[in-house]
Amino acid sequence: xxxxxxxxxxxxxxxxxxxxxxxxxxxxxxxxxxxxxxxxxxxxxxxxxxxxxxxxxxxxxxxxxxxxxxxxxxxxxxxxxxxxxxxxxxxxxxxxxxxxxxxxxxxxxxxxxxxxxxxxxxxxxxxxxxxxxxxxxxxxxxxxxxxxxxxxxxxxxxxxxxxxxxxxxxxxxxxxxxxxxxxxxxxxxxxxxxxxxxxxxxxxxxxxxxxxxxxxxxxxxxxxxxxxxxxxxxxxxxxxxxxxxxxxxxxxxxxxxxxxxxxxxxxxxxxxxxxxxxxxxxxxxxxxxxxxxxxxxxxxxxxxxxxxxxx
Numbered sequence: 652x653x654x655x656x657x658x659x660x661x662x663x664x665x666x667x668x669x670x671x672x673x674x675x676x677x678x679x680x681x682x683x684x685x686x687x688x689x690x691x692x693x694x695x696x697x698x699x700x701x702x703x704x705x706x707x708x709x710x711x712x713x714x715x716x717x718x719x720x721x722x723x724x725x726x727x728x729x730x731x732x733x734x735x736x737x738x739x740x741x742x743x744x745x746x747x748x749x750x751x752x753x754x755x756x757x758x759x760x761x762x763x764x765x766x767x768x769x770x771x772x773x774x775x776x777x778x779x780x781x782x783x784x785x786x787x788x789x790x791x792x793x794x795x796x797x798x799x800x801x802x803x804x805x806x807x808x809x810x811x812x813x814x815x816x817x818x819x820x821x822x823x824x825x826x827x828x829x830x831x832x833x834x835x836x837x838x839x840x841x842x843x844x845x846x847x848x849x850x851x852x853x854x855x856x857x858x859x860x861x862x863x864x865x866x867x868x869x870x871x872x873x874x875x876x877x878x879x880x881x882x883x884x885x886x887x888x889x890x891x892x893x894x895x896x897x898x899x900x901x902x903x904x905x906x907x908x909x910x911x912x913x914x915x916x917x918x919x920x921x922x923x924x925x926x927x928x929x930x931x932x933x934x935x936x937x938x939x940x941x942x943x944x945x946x947x948x949x950x951x952x953x954x955x956x957x958x959x960x961x962x
């Protein structure tokens with residue numbers, strides 16, 4: 652069993668991410684506790700979010716108010732458990748971590764090859780308005796995971812489990828899987844240029860190619876040969892970071908940026924192996940736990956030098 656506590660500052664962002672998955676049909680409402688209404692899923696999104704934001708207004712000075720946890724059973728683990736047991740153990744987990752009395756929402760995701768769950772709550776105590784103590788949070792979670800694995804004889808893979816993120820001619824939900832990949836790569840701070848982004852995709856047997864006035868996404872066999880029908884980049888809701896602002900004058904407007912990135916590219920080729928290892932290390936962390944949050948605060952702060960015009 653893999654359970655991860657995500658460091659997300661905005662509760663609204665974590666909440667809306669899961670709500671969006673429900674609207675897209677790749678997630679469902681699974682459970683809720685301590686909410687204003689007995690069944691908050693009968694109401695609209697604003698009603699559910701109000702459960703959390705009203706509490707956070709009690710202590711606006713706290714920066715990281717959000718509690719976002721992903722509960723990730725392996726395929727084998729999910730066969731041993733059922734939704735009833737998982738619902739019960741998520742409740743036990745929240746109690747164990749000190750959030751048993753907090754309002755929280757649980758979403759069941761099916762956008763990957765395995766079923767997993769997301770829990771969204773707030774770290775602000777609903778009664779006192781103070782931030783709930785999170786000392787030794789990781790150790791407490793590790794203890795819960797160990798006891799859970801022993802209780803149900805689950806596979807003890809830990810956070811070092813390498814996700815099965817390989818595309819093949821028979822891969823299902825290929826478009827959704829590619830969007831998941833783009834979402835994770837968009838948050839990797841090590842990728843500082845469009846060329847680095849493309850090289851990382853090639854490392855995972857994915858290429859973005861020019862086609863007419865736009866681009867297409869191609870899954871390859873690792874040697875550049877397509878193994879699936881290409882998908883137009885414009886059809887993706889989650890686009891690669893360096894392709895998000897595609898317009899007619901995109902290349903012209905970003906000419907100076909490309910010049911500034913040349914130095915990054917030369918350094919990239921020299922440390923290619925080290926870079927790829929770092930990327931894969933972070934991919935394991937992100938992809939294993941399905942952390943696909945869209946957060947504007949994760950935008951790169953590139954140290955680009957200014958171009959001086961000569962007159």
